[in-house]
Amino acid sequence: MQSILLALQGALSQGLLWAIMALGVYITFRLLNTSDLSVDGSFATGGSVAAILISNNVNPILAILAAIFSGAIAGFITGFLHTKCKIPAILSGILTQLSLYSINLRIMGRSNIPLLKYDNIFKSFSESTGINTMMSTIIIGAIIIVLVIGIMYWFFGTEIGSALRATGSNENMVRSLGVDTNYAKIIGFMIANALVAFSGALVTQSQGYADVKMGTGAIVIGLASIIIGEVLVRKGTNFALKLSAIVFGSIVYRSAVAVVLQLGLNTDDLKLFTAVLVAIALTAPVIVESSDRNKMVKSEEEQ
Amino acid sequence: MEAMLKLTNINKTFNPGTINENKVLNNVNLTLEPGDFVTVIGGNGAGKSTILNVVAGVFPVDTGTIILDGEDITKLPEHKRAKHIGRVFQDPMQGTAADMEIQENLAMANRRGKNRGLAWGITKEEKEKFYKLVKELGLGLEDRLSDKVGLLSGGQRQALTLLMSTIQKPDILLLDEHTAALDPKTAKIVLDITNHIIENQNLTAIMVTHNMRDAIKIGNRLVMMSEGNIIYDVKGEEKSKLKVDDLLKKFEEYSGDEFSNDRILLQR
Numbered sequence: 001m002q003s004i005l006l007a008l009q010g011a012l013s014q015g016l017l018w019a020i021m022a023l024g025v026y027i028t029f030r031l032l033n034t035s036d037l038s039v040d041g042s043f044a045t046g047g048s049v050a051a052i053l054i055s056n057n058v059n060p061i062l063a064i065l066a067a068i069f070s071g072a073i074a075g076f077i078t079g080f081l082h083t084k085c086k087i088p089a090i091l092s093g094i095l096t097q098l099s100l101y102s103i104n105l106r107i108m109g110r111s112n113i114p115l116l117k118y119d120n121i122f123k124s125f126s127e128s129t130g131i132n133t134m135m136s137t138i139i140i141g142a143i144i145i146v147l148v149i150g151i152m153y154w155f156f157g158t159e160i161g162s163a164l165r166a167t168g169s170n171e172n173m174v175r176s177l178g179v180d181t182n183y184a185k186i187i188g189f190m191i192a193n194a195l196v197a198f199s200g201a202l203v204t205q206s207q208g209y210a211d212v213k214m215g216t217g218a219i220v221i222g223l224a225s226i227i228i229g230e231v232l233v234r235k236g237t238n239f240a241l242k243l244s245a246i247v248f249g250s251i252v253y254r255s256a257v258a259v260v261l262q263l264g265l266n267t268d269d270l271k272l273f274t275a276v277l278v279a280i281a282l283t284a285p286v287i288v289e290s291s292d293r294n295k296m297v298k299s300e301e302e303q
Numbered sequence: 304m305e306a307m308l309k310l311t312n313i314n315k316t317f318n319p320g321t322i323n324e325n326k327v328l329n330n331v332n333l334t335l336e337p338g339d340f341v342t343v344i345g346g347n348g349a350g351k352s353t354i355l356n357v358v359a360g361v362f363p364v365d366t367g368t369i370i371l372d373g374e375d376i377t378k379l380p381e382h383k384r385a386k387h388i389g390r391v392f393q394d395p396m397q398g399t400a401a402d403m404e405i406q407e408n409l410a411m412a413n414r415r416g417k418n419r420g421l422a423w424g425i426t427k428e429e430k431e432k433f434y435k436l437v438k439e440l441g442l443g444l445e446d447r448l449s450d451k452v453g454l455l456s457g458g459q460r461q462a463l464t465l466l467m468s469t470i471q472k473p474d475i476l477l478l479d480e481h482t483a484a485l486d487p488k489t490a491k492i493v494l495d496i497t498n499h500i501i502e503n504q505n506l507t508a509i510m511v512t513h514n515m516r517d518a519i520k521i522g523n524r525l526v527m528m529s530e531g532n533i534i535y536d537v538k539g540e541e542k543s544k545l546k547v548d549d550l551l552k553k554f555e556e557y558s559g560d561e562f563s564n565d566r567i568l569l570q571r
């Protein structure tokens with residue numbers, strides 16, 4: 001029981017940190033209505049950049065800012081390949097992801113950088129407040145999430161942000177209203193991957209190392225969080241609520257993982273578990289819809 | 304008076320040099336005075352939509368120049384021409400963003416051709432302005448401004464698109480069979496709104512239609528196209544005296560054999 005509680009606390013902290021990545025995925029997947037597979041690469045880029053800087057005694061907060069910036073560049077590349085070179089979004093993302101694997105190795109100079117000896121934002125917070133590291137991670141994670149949701153809420157309400165949302169909804173219309181939709185998409189890819197790399201940098205600091213493979217499957221985890229959130233919070237159209245649902249989805253996902261690991265699932269099978277979970281979650285709306293329809297038919301028959 | 308729109312020697316061939324080569328605009332010349340409201344008729348594939356697309360910059364022309372309100376826009380990309388051009392399409396889905404609110408769509412349109420920055424995407428004054436304008440449509444949408452456009456009917460969406468395309472007065476309004484997908488009653492309502500907006504704002508407009516009665520009744524000028532050519536161009540009193548049969552005769556005169564085909568496609 002004790003260990004389950006501890007595991008769930010861990011799930012909460014990890015869920016919060018990884019939720020920032022899921023919020024990034026939401027921008028491309030839902031708002032721009034496209035698929036950005038560069039995520040697996042840019043998540044690790046965020047981790048790599050943060051790790052190499054921290055291991056060179058750079059301030060962890062500066063390291064995070066640098067990671068965010070590197071994610072934005074990765075997003076720019078994907079956006080550029082997609083809009084200017086006319087490569088389909090999925091392929092553009094795959095190309096970026098593939099090249100980032102080499103680039104991340106270059107950044108780190110090896111495939112793994114341990115950081116346990118070095119300072120990180122969670123450790124510093126824990127040391128200065130006396131709160132344990134786990135709770136520190138949860139508190140900082142929650143503060144960052146509130147900030148990120150606040151900024152996203154603001155940005156997507158601005159003129160540029162609205163143009164970006166509209167581009168995902170009806171690109172031709174937006175162009176006919178004088179918006180350079182290529183530009184709008186590139187901005188979207190940049191913000192999305194900046195958030196993904198931000199998440200990667202935080203996860204790196206929290207787990208105490210960066211690894212070139214740390215982003216593998218990140219996109220699927222992001223989708224899982226989005227879809228779980230959408231399934232669980234079906235009511236309401238408020239944008240901040242929708243974003244909060246994703247965070248909720250991310251925490252639920254991490255908790256589910258923690259529980260199945262506690263129940264004895266082999267960690268090697270975790271990716272299979274995630275894929276199956278996403279497949280089920282993606283199917284859920286279809287099932288709900290058809291059962292709604294069945295109910296409608298039934299109530300019509302009754303009348 | 305200086306022309307509002309001047310198309311000179313416009314040629315457009317799709318898929319040149321392939322077996323699908325298709326010459327769609329054949330040295331087209333067309334000049335619109337300010338305030339001209341031109342209806343365009345012609346059979347399927349005559350090049351009506353292509354003319355509008357060429358003006359809007361959806362694709363480049365092979366040869367020729369497009370002057371809009373004294374400015375040569377031939378080489379300008381679509382999103383830069385947008386400042387001067389309002390458009391409504393046949394498909395009600397095409398002119399609005401379904402996932403966004405009515406007022407958000409209007410706010411997007413209200414910024415047509417303006418620089419977009421980090422100011423809030425919709426202001427309080429705008430909401431009041433939209434309420435008044437939407438109320439004038441007479442469709443009861445003014446109390447649903449924060450509804451998603453996806454919830455509206457085709458006719459409501461076309462009326463909204465009309466409002467969006469004229470909320471910033473365009474130099475020219477391009478309507479491409481914008482009532483064709485609607486049932487007759489809704490089509491009439493949308494057509495009345497169209498007329499009202501164009502007269503009120505004294506807009507220069509081109510309206511493609513399949514309905515010959517509408518083409519005669521509405522606007523001050525009528526243009527008939529066949530196979531990439533303008534085969535008939537009539538104005539003012541002469542136009543308003545036309546009968547549908549006159550148009551059909553004209554059509555027969557110019558296009559000979561294919562008339563029988565086109566007769567089916569043109570509605571009386």
Ligand SMILES: Nc1ncnc2c1ncn2[C@@H]1O[C@H](COP(=O)(O)OP(=O)(O)O)[C@@H](O)[C@H]1O
Pocket residue numbers: 317318325327345346347348349350351352353354
């Ligand atoms: N983007 C395009 N690419 C290739 N062919 C096109 C394109 N747009 C239109 N066409 C062709 O050009 C011809 C004229 O089309 P259009 O102007 O849409 O006719 P309509 O008078 O019915 O509006 C048609 O044969 C059509 O197939």
Ligand SMILES: [Mg+2]
Pocket residue numbers: 351352353479
């Ligand atoms: Mg057409």
